Amino acid sequence: xxxxxxxxxxxxxxPTNGREPTERERIKAMVTIALKAxxxxxxxxxxxxxxxxxxxxxxxxTMLGYIAARTERxxxxxxxxxxxxxxxxxxxxxxxxxxxxxxxxxxxxxxxGNTGPVYPWFGQDIRNGxxxxxxxxxxxxxxxxxxxxxxxxxxxxPLQSFTSTPRPLDGVPPFVWHGSIRSPEIAEQAAYYGDGxxxxxxxxxxxxxxxxxxxxxxRFAHYGHGSADQAIVGLGGQVFMRRNxxxxxxxxxxxxxxAPVYGHGPSLEEFTAQTPLTVGSPxxxxxxxxxxxxxxxxYQRQLFLMDHAGLPLKTVLEQLDLLxxxxxxxxxxxxxxxxxxxxxxxxxxxxxxxxxxxxxxxxSAGAEAGR
Amino acid sequence: MTARTLAxxxxxxxxxxxxxxxxxxxxxxTRDELVGHGEQVTLHPIELREHAHDIVxxxxxxxxxxxxxxxxxxxxxxxxxxxxxPIFNASYSGxxxxxxxxxxxxxxxxRPVLIGATGGTAxxxxxxxxxxxxxxxxxxxxxxxxxxxxxxxxxxxxxxxGALRTRIDRAAAELAGQVHRSAxxxxxxxxxxLTTDFEQLLRGGDA
Numbered sequence: 001x002x003x004x005x006x007x008x009x010x011x012x013x014x015p016t017n018g019r020e021p022t023e024r025e026r027i028k029a030m031v032t033i034a035l036k037a038x039x040x041x042x043x044x045x046x047x048x049x050x051x052x053x054x055x056x057x058x059x060x061x062t063m064l065g066y067i068a069a070r071t072e073r074x075x076x077x078x079x080x081x082x083x084x085x086x087x088x089x090x091x092x093x094x095x096x097x098x099x100x101x102x103x104x105x106x107x108x109x110x111x112x113g114n115t116g117p118v119y120p121w122f123g124q125d126i127r128n129g130x131x132x133x134x135x136x137x138x139x140x141x142x143x144x145x146x147x148x149x150x151x152x153x154x155x156x157x158p159l160q161s162f163t164s165t166p167r168p169l170d171g172v173p174p175f176v177w178h179g180s181i182r183s184p185e186i187a188e189q190a191a192y193y194g195d196g197x198x199x200x201x202x203x204x205x206x207x208x209x210x211x212x213x214x215x216x217x218x219r220f221a222h223y224g225h226g227s228a229d230q231a232i233v234g235l236g237g238q239v240f241m242r243r244n245x246x247x248x249x250x251x252x253x254x255x256x257x258x259a260p261v262y263g264h265g266p267s268l269e270e271f272t273a274q275t276p277l278t279v280g281s282p283x284x285x286x287x288x289x290x291x292x293x294x295x296x297x298x299y300q301r302q303l304f305l306m307d308h309a310g311l312p313l314k315t316v317l318e319q320l321d322l323l324x325x326x327x328x329x330x331x332x333x334x335x336x337x338x339x340x341x342x343x344x345x346x347x348x349x350x351x352x353x354x355x356x357x358x359x360x361x362x363x364s365a366g367a368e369a370g371r
Numbered sequence: 372m373t374a375r376t377l378a379x380x381x382x383x384x385x386x387x388x389x390x391x392x393x394x395x396x397x398x399x400x401t402r403d404e405l406v407g408h409g410e411q412v413t414l415h416p417i418e419l420r421e422h423a424h425d426i427v428x429x430x431x432x433x434x435x436x437x438x439x440x441x442x443x444x445x446x447x448x449x450x451x452x453x454x455x456x457p458i459f460n461a462s463y464s465g466x467x468x469x470x471x472x473x474x475x476x477x478x479x480x481x482r483p484v485l486i487g488a489t490g491g492t493a494x495x496x497x498x499x500x501x502x503x504x505x506x507x508x509x510x511x512x513x514x515x516x517x518x519x520x521x522x523x524x525x526x527x528x529x530x531x532x533g534a535l536r537t538r539i540d541r542a543a544a545e546l547a548g549q550v551h552r553s554a555x556x557x558x559x560x561x562x563x564x565l566t567t568d569f570e571q572l573l574r575g576g577d578a
Contacts, residue, residue, distance in 0.1 A: 265431035
C-alpha cells in the first residue's frame with residue numbers, strides 16, 4: 001500500500017499569531033514538505049491545482065519537475081488536475097514530459113474543480129462540468145495511447161493528424177485516478193476505464209465515501225476489469241498528532257476553529273466524530289486509519305492532508321516525522337497482513353510496463369499459435 | 372389501507388410556541404381526515420429549534436449531522452408536508468428558510484404542502500402568499516389553496532375556535548384529499564444513485 005501527503009496549496013493566516021506566509025514562502029514550503037515526505041519514508045506527494053487566490057499551485061508540473069530533480073523514490077501526483085478547464089492536449093504533453101524527467105515516478109488524479117468563476121477564465125462553464133470531464137479525459141487517453149489522433153468533440157477545436165509529444169515514457173501512459181466527493185458519474189467513469197478512484201474522504205461523512213467506493217467497485221467489476229475487491233481505491237485523510245492526545249487537541253483547536261472549509265461551524269469534537277479528521281496521539285491515528293478499511297475494503301493508497309489551515313511549516317515537518325516514523329510503518333505492516341493475495345497494489349510505471357510487455361508477448365504468442 | 376406519513380415542520384422559537392400549536396392542530400386535523408379516507412397515518416413532528424446549530428453547520432460544511440439527515444429524510448420522504456413559521460420582519464423566519472435551503476430542489480417536487488404562519492398582528496398574514504407560497508412553488512411542491520395564518524386574537528380563550536378552526540379544517544381537508552389521491556411516496560431521493568451509464572455519458576447524454 002502507498003502512503004503519502006496531498007496539499008491544497010492554500011495561503012492561510014496562522015490564527016495563533018496573525019502571520020500570513022508570502023506566496024514564495026508557501027511555494028517553497030510545499031517543496032520542503034515533499035522532500036521531507038521522501039526523507040521520512042512516505043511514497044507519494046500530490047499537489048492541488050488552483051487558479052485563484054488564496055492558492056498558489058497554478059502550475060503543478062513546474063513544481064513536480066523541480067521536486068523530481070531533488071528526490072529519488074517519491075511518486076509525484078496531483079490532487080487534482082483540472083480535467084474540465086485545462087486543455088487535454090496540454091495535460092497530455094505536460095505530464096508525459098514530467099514522466100520522462102521523473103523516470104516514471106508520476107501519476108495524476110483528475111478532478112473537476114468546484115469554483116464557478118474559474119471556468120469562464122478558461123473559456124468554459126461550470127454547468128458543463130461532467131460533460132467536460134468525460135470528453136476531455138477520453139481525448140487525453142487517446143493522445144497518450146495513439147501516435148496520431150484525428151478527433152472532433154464539443155468543447156475543443158478539432159485535431160487532425162496530431163501527435164502529442166513527447167510520447168509517454170516506454171509507451172506507458174501515467175496511471176490515472178479520478179477524484180470525487182459525491183458525483184456517481186465520476187465513479188462510473190473511473191470504473192469504465194479501469195482507472196483508480198480516489199475518494200476525497202476528508203471534510204465529509206464516511207457514509208459518502210462508502211457509497212461512492214461501493215459504486216465504483218461494483219461498476220469496475222461490471223466493466224470486466226476484475227472482481228470488485230480488485231478495483232484501485234485511494235482515500236484522503238486528515239490528522240494532527242502529538243504524543244499526548246490532549247496536547248494535540250489544544251494545539252490544533254485554533255487552527256480548526258478558523259480553518260477554511262469548516263471553520264466557525266461545527267466544533268472540533270463534532271467534526272472529528274462526523275468525518276475522518278483525527279486529532280490525537282499517533283496510536284489514535286493508526287487505529288482510526290485502519291478502520292477506513294472496514295467500510296471501503298482493502299485499498300491501495302492513503303494520502304494525508306497535513307499542511308492546511310495556516311499551520312506553520314515547522315509544525316508540519318514535526319507532523320511528518322511522527323507520520324513517517326510512528327504511524328506509517330505500523331499501517332504498512334497491518335494493511336499488508338490483512339490484504340488478500342488477489343488484491344493488487346497500486347499500479348506504478350514499472351508494474352504497468354511489465355503488464356504491457358506481458359500483453360505484447362501474449363499477443364505475439366497467440367499470433368504464432370494461430371498461424 | 373395505505374400507510375401515509377406527514378412531516379410537520381415548526382419553526383417556532385419560544386417554548387411553548389404558538390407556531391407549534393398551530394402545526395399540531397393542522398397535523399391532527401389532517402390525520403383525522405386521512406383516517407376518514409381509510410388511510411393509516413404516521414406524523415413526524417419536526418421542531419427546527421432543536422436542529423438550529425446543525426442547520427447552520429450544514430450550511431457551512433455542506434453535509435448534515437446524522438440527526439439532521441434523518442429529519443431531512445423525513446421531510447423529503449413524506450407523503451405530505453405541513454410547514455409552519457413565525458413571521459419576522461414581513462417574511463418567514465431565518466431558521467425556517469435556512470432549513471428549506473437544505474432541501475434539494477428536486478426532493479419535494481409534486482409533494483402536497485400545507486403552509487401556515489403565526490404573527491403578532493393579522494397585518495402579517497399575506498406573508499404566506501408573497502414569501503412562503505413562492506418558495507414552495509419554486510421547489511415544485513403542490514401548495515394547497517388554503518394557507519392558515521393565526522394572529523393573537525385567534526388564540527383567545529386558549530383554543531382555536533371560530534374562524535381559525537374553520538380555516539384549519541378546510542386546509543386539512545385539502546391536504547388530506549391531495550395525499551389520498553397521490554401515489555405513496557417512494558421515500559427520500561438517493562443522491563448516490565447512478566442514473567446513467569458511461570456509454571450514455573460518452574455520447575453526451577444527460578447525466
